Amino acid sequence: MENNNKYKDASYLNCVHCGKCLPVCPSYNAVLDEFFSPRGRIRLILTDNGGKLPLKASKIFESMSSCLLCGRCVKICPNDVKIGSLVINEKIKLNKYAGNFQPKEKFVLKALKNKRKIILKSALKIANIYPVEKLADGYFPEPEGKSFIRNRDLIFNVSGKNILKAGYFSGCVFNNIYPLVSLDTITALTENGVAVFVPQAQGCCGLPFISSGDVKSFKEFALKNATAFNGENLDYIITSCASCSYSANNLYPLYFDENDEGYSEVIKFSKKLINIWSFFKEAEKIGMEIKSGQLKKETDAVFHIPCHLANAAGFKPSSPNERLIGEAGKIIDKIGGLKLKPLKHNYCCGNGGMLNIKHYNLSKKITKRKFDEIKESSPKEILTSCSGCMFSLKDQKGIFKENEMLPVSHLISVYAESLNNKK
Numbered sequence: 376m377e378n379n380n381k382y383k384d385a386s387y388l389n390c391v392h393c394g395k396c397l398p399v400c401p402s403y404n405a406v407l408d409e410f411f412s413p414r415g416r417i418r419l420i421l422t423d424n425g426g427k428l429p430l431k432a433s434k435i436f437e438s439m440s441s442c443l444l445c446g447r448c449v450k451i452c453p454n455d456v457k458i459g460s461l462v463i464n465e466k467i468k469l470n471k472y473a474g475n476f477q478p479k480e481k482f483v484l485k486a487l488k489n490k491r492k493i494i495l496k497s498a499l500k501i502a503n504i505y506p507v508e509k510l511a512d513g514y515f516p517e518p519e520g521k522s523f524i525r526n527r528d529l530i531f532n533v534s535g536k537n538i539l540k541a542g543y544f545s546g547c548v549f550n551n552i553y554p555l556v557s558l559d560t561i562t563a564l565t566e567n568g569v570a571v572f573v574p575q576a577q578g579c580c581g582l583p584f585i586s587s588g589d590v591k592s593f594k595e596f597a598l599k600n601a602t603a604f605n606g607e608n609l610d611y612i613i614t615s616c617a618s619c620s621y622s623a624n625n626l627y628p629l630y631f632d633e634n635d636e637g638y639s640e641v642i643k644f645s646k647k648l649i650n651i652w653s654f655f656k657e658a659e660k661i662g663m664e665i666k667s668g669q670l671k672k673e674t675d676a677v678f679h680i681p682c683h684l685a686n687a688a689g690f691k692p693s694s695p696n697e698r699l700i701g702e703a704g705k706i707i708d709k710i711g712g713l714k715l716k717p718l719k720h721n722y723c724c725g726n727g728g729m730l731n732i733k734h735y736n737l738s739k740k741i742t743k744r745k746f747d748e749i750k751e752s753s754p755k756e757i758l759t760s761c762s763g764c765m766f767s768l769k770d771q772k773g774i775f776k777e778n779e780m781l782p783v784s785h786l787i788s789v790y791a792e793s794l795n796n797k798k
């Protein structure tokens with residue numbers, strides 16, 4: 376197949392097929408089939424780029440589209456094979472074969488692109504009506520309230536000296552589907568003396584689009600977001616979604632080059648954007664004292680570490696909770712009454728790369744393994760820090776028997792609740 380994709384990465388040539396990446400790959404472990412493994416995907420890319428592949432584009436796409444872009448293989452690979460971006464590049468190459476998109480995927484991407492967010496919310500409401508839900512064979516989250524950002528910029532001022540000023544990037548899920556997470560993030564920031572600016576002109580981080588090989592829409596969203604925050608004198612741009620930070624921090628610089636319109640704005644935005652947990656660590660280094668809160672009732676919980684929130688190189692845990700869950704452990708130490716229970720493996724939740732839209736049954740097999748791990752700790756609540764993980768973890772149908780449903784929340788919401796109790 377002709378390769379006219381300008382996003383070339385030759386690291387697939389470094390693969391020695393050693394198989395070290397197999398045990399960590401969620402899609403491979405769910406089906407034990409090399410077609411769904413990192414090594415198998417590299418083999419397909421290698422042969423396809425050599426022009427020798429006797430397979431249809433739709434078949435190659437099936438292997439690529441079942442990759443969760445979790446990055447677990449990249450971390451373990453001794454030869455620096457960049458599997459995630461190689462998979463994305465292959466999808467970009469295959470994207471012109473329109474038949475590769477499934478109706479559900481097309482519908483989601485169209486709804487995300489639509490400026491009238493009411494369409495996305497209405498579609499999700501209809502999808503949750505029992506007969507439609509049954510027909511759709513999948514999970515559709517229900518919007519939990521009115522959108523956080525509506526038709527104007529939001530400004531949250533605080534008083535005091537040497538105030539930090541941050542922008543807040545909500546991402547489309549924490550804006551439209553779980554808006555309370557956005558509100559709780561603002562509470563956590565303002566209670567700690569951080570003024571927050573929320574531009575109305577921001578949009579999706581673009582990850583659903585690049586995950587489907589639509590690099591054009593991805594870049595349009597990146598530029599829209601960079602422009603929305605440009606011109607404001609902000610110390611940081613903060614997000615509470617792990618997938619949004621992965622998209623802006625890791626993928627924006629990969630898919631923009633100097634010849635692209637808005638290159639410098641996008642790179643500036645990418646460098647300034649930081650996930651909420653890294654922000655608290657950074658802010659503490661420059662003298663901010665992070666407030667403690669108190670829960671009314673003692674709670675046992677597990678924290679699911681999103682794949683896109685894996686620790687940056689060089690992270691040094693400074694407390695037992697940080698040793699357990701990384702940077703987010705800093706806030707656990709500030710929430711009186713929250714007891715963190717360990718998870719043995721921190722398996723993937725099954726959502727990444729829009730897997731629960733494209734391959735629902737495979738996604739659920741991966742989620743099932745996550746829930747088996749969670750059950751061993753018998754928590755009262757599941758906490759996490761990513762919109763995609765919240766989708767997967769809230770979809771507990773057919774996973775827990777006897778109608779047992781565990782609440783799933785964002786850790787920032789628990790922190791905000793503990794701060795509100797202290798007021």
Ligand code: SF4
Pocket residue numbers: 389390391392393394395396397413414417451452453454455456458
């Ligand atoms: S660990 Fe790296 S080199 Fe080994 S099979 Fe996987 S991608 Fe190839």
Ligand code: SF4
Pocket residue numbers: 399400401402403412413416441442443444445446447448449458459
């Ligand atoms: S990114 Fe994750 S799902 Fe994709 S090949 Fe690597 S380990 Fe497997």
